[in-house]
Amino acid sequence: MHPIRLGLVGYGKIAQDQHVPAIHASDRFELVAVATLGQRCPGVPNFSSLAELLAEGPAVDAIAFCTPPQGRFALVEQALKAGKHVLVEKPPCSTLGEALALIDEVNAAGVSGLFAWHSRFAPGVRNAVQWLEGKTLKQVRIDWKEQVRKWHPGQAWIWQAGGLGVFDPGINALSIVTELLPRALFVESANLSVPSNCQSPIAASLQMRSGENVQVVAELDFDHSVNEQWSIELHCDEGVMRLDAGGAQVSIDGVAQSVSEEGEYPAMYGHFARLIDAGKSDLDLQPLRIVADSFFVGSKETVAAFYE
């Protein structure tokens, strides 16, 4: 098969740490150009904009978007108009309206699109999918607790209106759980703790349900220094599976399980290649929709100001 010629837009931390290594390790993708206003990506031609890349760069088949969600919609539209396949980092857009429109536009363009919920490709998620088959799931408990000062130093945009606050990591947990549940996940109620000098929550407690019988609770904390945890417990009639470390580790009834050695981003790019080869798309809105519903129906409590 011909390699899929890939252009990358936005060469920030996530592109450098995850996308480019995964692309280089892939036997299906070839990184041929980057559009960046900041640091230049070595080894390939760099352009100052997507428009310039598309007009003057080498031919590309697909574009991966690693710019912030604000402003991304118009960029993805440019790529779609040029007939390119698109991979869009999470969260795909800054509003549900844009994300819904993008789904229609990808389908109308007849290309392959992927909303890149990377945590769904954590090694343990594959174990969980297999383990859940034929079992009766009753309850899911998410604990996603980390120290924002350590993981997001200086990222003031997280706290502004339209920023996700604690949902920035929390949406990863929601992307895993929605991948595992056979039916849609609905927010029943939510409690959001918003620092007095911020617009986005620093902690959230969500009560959700899926179908009639599965209760899902999530405890998200962004100011948690000791014993950080990114865990999901799946309580079935038949036992308990626990994902830890964001899905990298798995245990069943307390017994550690072996997991795939393939990392999240390589597995995600493998999925993108299969979508392109099959002429399909994977544009799931659920994680973003659950966040928006949490803001919509959530009870907001003002808490102490946040200072880095």
Next chain:
Amino acid sequence: MHPIRLGLVGYGKIAQDQHVPAIHASDRFELVAVATLGQRCPGVPNFSSLAELLAEGPAVDAIAFCTPPQGRFALVEQALKAGKHVLVEKPPCSTLGEALALIDEVNAAGVSGLFAWHSRFAPGVRNAVQWLEGKTLKQVRIDWKEQVRKWHPGQAWIWQAGGLGVFDPGINALSIVTELLPRALFVESANLSVPSNCQSPIAASLQMRSGENVQVVAELDFDHSVNEQWSIELHCDEGVMRLDAGGAQVSIDGVAQSVSEEGEYPAMYGHFARLIDAGKSDLDLQPLRIVADSFFVGSKETVAAFYE
């Protein structure tokens, strides 16, 4: 044609004031049963639940839902499982998740469904649709300003988490504007004023866009006693159309226009009958999605406590 036998669930103020008179005036619908826990509807058999109505009542072809949006999802699912057409008062559900799932379930059931954005059937909206044809729309301005104490006495749920606050009336304006615009309407930014003792905004200022060239601004106020107004101005290169009184009155460049004499709810039930006859549905999520996006990306400011 046979009349469409209709059951009504929830016999509160909106059912009594609007639905039942519109159904009685219709030559396509026949009201055959009502499910209500409160006041009984005269002239038809009354049941204490939808389940009882479906099991023991006269045969029905369609169900109209006039209960509050909280809890409505499970009720509509019951009707769909029984193969009934459904008309769902606005807003259709309490979350976007439920509304999206309902769209899928209506389509899977092979029945006709209508999310009943009644303001779209205001007489002047038909004038606006015709007037806009071939014109170049540049800007839309919504002013939706009323006194909540007058229109919603004692309705504490409006202010609770999940309540719409000023969006309860404002969603009507959004339903009209989205009906008139050829492209999706996106929230760019929003300012929400939330009373210190409430969870929902008492005022909102929205900056939106549709396509690349149409700017839409909305000023919503729920504590406005003098000169209440429910107006939408459509600014085109060719002139200005103004809808007043929630779409009941129309002027072009200041000159009053004549409008249809058919009221909102009779026109809406006519639309529902045509959908059923044609085997189609009209399940537009946009107004609710815009409200949710406004909560999601909006900047919240705490304002003086609200007391009725």
